Amino acid sequence: MARFLIFLLVLFVPLSAFGSQSDAADASPLIAYNGLLVGDDARARLVIDFDRKPAFNYHYMSNPARLILTLPSTSFSFSADSVEPRGMISDIRYGTTGPGQSRVILTATQPFQLTLAETRENEAGGARLVIDLAMTDAARFQKLIADQAPLRDDQAIALSSKTISNPADADVEKDGFLVAVDAGHGGIDTGAIGEDSKTLEKDITLEFARTFAKKLEEQPGLDAYLTRDSDVYLSLSQRVELARQHDADLFISLHADSLSQPDISGATVYTLSDKASDRLAAALARRENLSNKIAGLETATEPEEVTDILLDLTRRETQSFSINLADRVVESFKGQIGLINNPHRYAGFMVLRAPDIPSILLEIGFLSNPQDEARMQDPAWRDKLIERLVDAVKAYHKPTIADAGE
Template identity: 50%
Template sequence: MLKSVATIALSIAAILLPALSAAAVESELPEQKPLIAYEARIAGDDARTRIVIDFDRKPTFRLHYTARPNRLIVDLDETVFGFGEQNLAAIGLYSDIRYGTMGEGVSRIVLTAHRPIKAVVAEVRPNETDKGFRLVIESEVVPEKQFADLVQNQQWKGAEQVAPGKNDRVGVQIGPVKPDEFIIAVDAGHGGIDAGARGTTTKVEEKTVTLSFAQALVERLNKEKGVRAFLTREDDTFVSLSERVVIARQHQARLLISLHADTLRQKDIRGATVYTISDKASDKLAESLAERENLSDRIAGLEIKDEPEEITDILIDLTRRETQAFSIQLAEKLVKSFEGQIELINNPLRHAGFRVLQAPDVPSILLELGFLSNPKDEKLLTDPDWQKKIADLIAQAVDRYLDTAGVARGG
């Protein structure tokens, strides 16, 4: 009997010990940390340009090409870019260089070129003088036909190759929605590789301002009876314009508020503006801002395919009928809430063709909180007390909107 028990015990141990050992080894493994790109340099002319980026450990990378504009895209595992912006300023072949996060575990460098190019050197080498590795990318001008062949024959499908981020529509968790809850999506403009505008004085980036304010607004809205607000992005992650709309719709949002803080050449212009969607812009300023904001996906290196004209017309028509009416109601109440409390631009209620406002069944507004190009606005935009004040005014406007619309709200 004792022998039998011992045999059984040994058999159980034989089964459990490997699993326990594996679990122990797994628990001892360090969590995979982001790569650190700690230094960068660029040199060359309008025919050939070389970029070198130093990493703390060996990176893996993937190259892609896009046309109109001509771009070389470098995808990396999640990376912290620790070098100064001036270290990788666009010169030589390149008219613009951007880098940042694209989603959880993915970062990207987007190199926009004046002319068609090809990477003739693209490799990782061990650093000679210290630990770590360097990524070397050397590009040169090629004929249009050769570049077109590179774009056509590559095994890459643009956005499909970007791993879903923390804010992917599956990843945004707001919990079960009660039947009497009014859901609001708060959209912090820009993020990740798309930094947006930059402050004139402090150089603060628009993506930082919008996220900070969005967090304050969600906190304030969630104090309203029967309201549940959530963020379309919760950190410094890139989320495409179309995905922001999908996130709002798939989480049953009944309002979308998109937040921005742009720059203008005229630094004396300041104040908030509220936009609704329209196929025709209300004025040149609205048209210009919409064009700039709609470039967000292209800045991140995504290939954007315009919808067929007849589909676009249907969406706009649907928006104009009922959803657009609700959007305008909210916009009007928001402007009224701001009047006498904060600075407003002349004619603060405007409209243009913003892609992020195109949800056919979700009333949506885009709020320009102010302009980072104006020193007074810039100072306010980064002031937590001012952010709380504006969040309170928005919440009051939303409360009046819900009452006017006859929306029943639970406790």
């Protein structure tokens, strides 16, 4: 399916046109009149509006991880509050660094890669610089540093636009239809705890995820990627970002939650919606979305108009595919794996918010129900559920193959 990369849409009202760009030799300083920094612990976007198109260059530095943007002489007139550090950006500094030169320095909390660096013309005049960063691993970041030319004080300011490849492109070989398998919880986030044998949800989901990924890879034309393959903590946004960096075609998050009503049992499939289908779905979404707070992370809150646009685009581009997948899972489970009443439900699960990947959250069962807990620890039952889940993915994938004429 067609891909589009949407992380954040930032709306500005240009103040005015400030005039045309003159020759570099006698140009007055650029005026940076509007700025905004947004993001979370997996991605960040910096947007700066200028009175005219800026040339720029960039450079990585380590200890700590930093991105240095070099600009011509610039007067920064926007409020510091509009670019206040957040998410993966721990510090931002900007100003004049020498004759005819200014810099913006972004300091990150973790290794990262620049994924977009471009200027766009504003309709009312001037230009906008857009910088996107995404999390990556330490080895990738060190390679980026090693491969770049040494930074010089007189470094040429040459770029007017540069699009950077996906952070994982050089490292990941994708041969087939890739399913991102997400084992819910992990590390300090144990998830639910079983009523009888005190089973930890994070252990159940990891075991199911590993088995599911292995079975998928045994199928011709299907590949799998585990967002986590050990007992580690990942934030909700990191899980989504890892799936996107590996160019996943589907995202399936596995869970085994607990309810206050121990008599409720069976599997449930959830898709994304800004309004929950029922109180049970709403309660589960609230609980799952607390994962970031367990690790002391604050959930990014974007301007209301941005959030509304992102949700709308998510629905229009991926929701029908997510619903299709959910329906396939329910159909495959019927008569084979126990389902709760109305087994396809929907709510505002943060882990399902990738705008370009059809996504579902599967509650394998409920650890608050003794029978469900016992079933989830039975390898034979686990294999049966995984078999039905693989069949659902294959059924979803068939129209894709047919449409491609393969």
